[in-house]
Amino acid sequence: MSPEIDVKVDVEIWCGCGEWLCNQSRDASSRSQHRIEVEPCEKCLDRAREAEYQKGYDKGHNEGYCEGERDGVDIGRSGSDQ
Numbered sequence: 001m002s003p004e005i006d007v008k009v010d011v012e013i014w015c016g017c018g019e020w021l022c023n024q025s026r027d028a029s030s031r032s033q034h035r036i037e038v039e040p041c042e043k044c045l046d047r048a049r050e051a052e053y054q055k056g057y058d059k060g061h062n063e064g065y066c067e068g069e070r071d072g073v074d075i076g077r078s079g080s081d082q
Protein backbone atom coordinates (compact mmCIF):
# COMPACT_ATOMS: atom_id res chain seq x y z
CA MET A 1 0.00 0.00 0.00
CA SER A 2 1.43 3.35 -1.00
CA PRO A 3 1.48 6.15 1.57
CA GLU A 4 1.21 8.72 -1.17
CA ILE A 5 -2.18 10.08 -1.96
CA ASP A 6 -2.61 11.81 -5.25
CA VAL A 7 -5.26 14.45 -5.03
CA LYS A 8 -6.30 16.58 -7.93
CA VAL A 9 -7.95 19.83 -7.13
CA ASP A 10 -9.44 22.24 -9.62
CA VAL A 11 -8.88 25.72 -8.32
CA GLU A 12 -10.47 28.82 -9.67
CA ILE A 13 -8.83 32.04 -8.64
CA TRP A 14 -10.62 35.32 -8.79
CA CYS A 15 -9.25 38.78 -8.15
CA GLY A 16 -10.86 40.97 -5.52
CA CYS A 17 -12.31 43.10 -8.32
CA GLY A 18 -14.14 40.11 -9.74
CA GLU A 19 -11.76 39.35 -12.61
CA TRP A 20 -10.98 35.71 -13.23
CA LEU A 21 -7.26 35.16 -12.81
CA CYS A 22 -6.92 32.11 -15.02
CA ASN A 23 -4.24 33.60 -17.27
CA GLN A 24 -2.43 35.32 -14.41
CA SER A 25 -2.03 32.28 -12.22
CA ARG A 26 0.19 29.26 -12.65
CA ASP A 27 1.00 26.13 -10.83
CA ALA A 28 4.34 26.73 -9.14
CA SER A 29 4.35 23.53 -7.16
CA SER A 30 7.56 21.80 -6.38
CA ARG A 31 7.95 18.22 -5.26
CA SER A 32 7.67 19.16 -1.59
CA GLN A 33 5.28 22.04 -1.80
CA HIS A 34 2.07 22.79 -3.56
CA ARG A 35 1.60 26.37 -4.45
CA ILE A 36 -0.01 28.61 -6.98
CA GLU A 37 1.44 31.90 -8.10
CA VAL A 38 -0.98 34.65 -8.93
CA GLU A 39 -0.31 37.98 -10.54
CA PRO A 40 -2.62 40.97 -10.21
CA CYS A 41 -5.23 41.11 -12.92
CA GLU A 42 -4.81 43.58 -15.78
CA LYS A 43 -7.71 45.69 -14.56
CA CYS A 44 -6.14 46.22 -11.16
CA LEU A 45 -2.72 46.89 -12.71
CA ASP A 46 -4.24 49.50 -14.99
CA ARG A 47 -6.11 51.02 -12.10
CA ALA A 48 -2.93 51.15 -10.01
CA ARG A 49 -1.03 52.75 -12.88
CA GLU A 50 -3.74 55.36 -13.31
CA ALA A 51 -3.76 56.05 -9.57
CA GLU A 52 0.01 56.48 -9.53
CA TYR A 53 -0.12 58.68 -12.60
CA GLN A 54 -2.83 60.81 -11.00
CA LYS A 55 -0.85 60.99 -7.77
CA GLY A 56 2.27 62.09 -9.65
CA TYR A 57 0.30 64.62 -11.62
CA ASP A 58 -1.27 66.09 -8.47
CA LYS A 59 2.12 66.18 -6.80
CA GLY A 60 3.73 68.01 -9.65
CA HIS A 61 0.73 70.29 -9.84
CA ASN A 62 0.88 71.14 -6.16
CA GLU A 63 4.62 71.40 -5.92
CA GLY A 64 5.11 74.22 -8.31
CA TYR A 65 5.00 72.93 -11.85
CA CYS A 66 2.32 75.50 -12.56
CA GLU A 67 4.06 78.09 -10.38
CA GLY A 68 7.25 77.64 -12.32
CA GLU A 69 5.41 77.93 -15.58
CA ARG A 70 3.72 81.13 -14.44
CA ASP A 71 7.05 82.56 -13.24
CA GLY A 72 8.55 81.77 -16.61
CA VAL A 73 5.77 83.64 -18.36
CA ASP A 74 6.09 86.60 -15.98
CA ILE A 75 9.83 86.78 -16.46
CA GLY A 76 9.34 86.64 -20.19
CA ARG A 77 6.83 89.47 -20.09
CA SER A 78 8.88 91.74 -17.87
CA GLY A 79 11.88 91.04 -20.03
CA SER A 80 10.09 92.04 -23.22
CA ASP A 81 8.60 95.14 -21.58
CA GLN A 82 11.97 96.58 -20.80
Ligand SMILES: [Zn+2]
Nearest residue numbers: 015017041044
Ligand atom coordinates in the same frame (compact mmCIF):
# COMPACT_ATOMS: atom_id res chain seq x y z
ZN1 LIG B 1 -8.40 42.79 -10.24
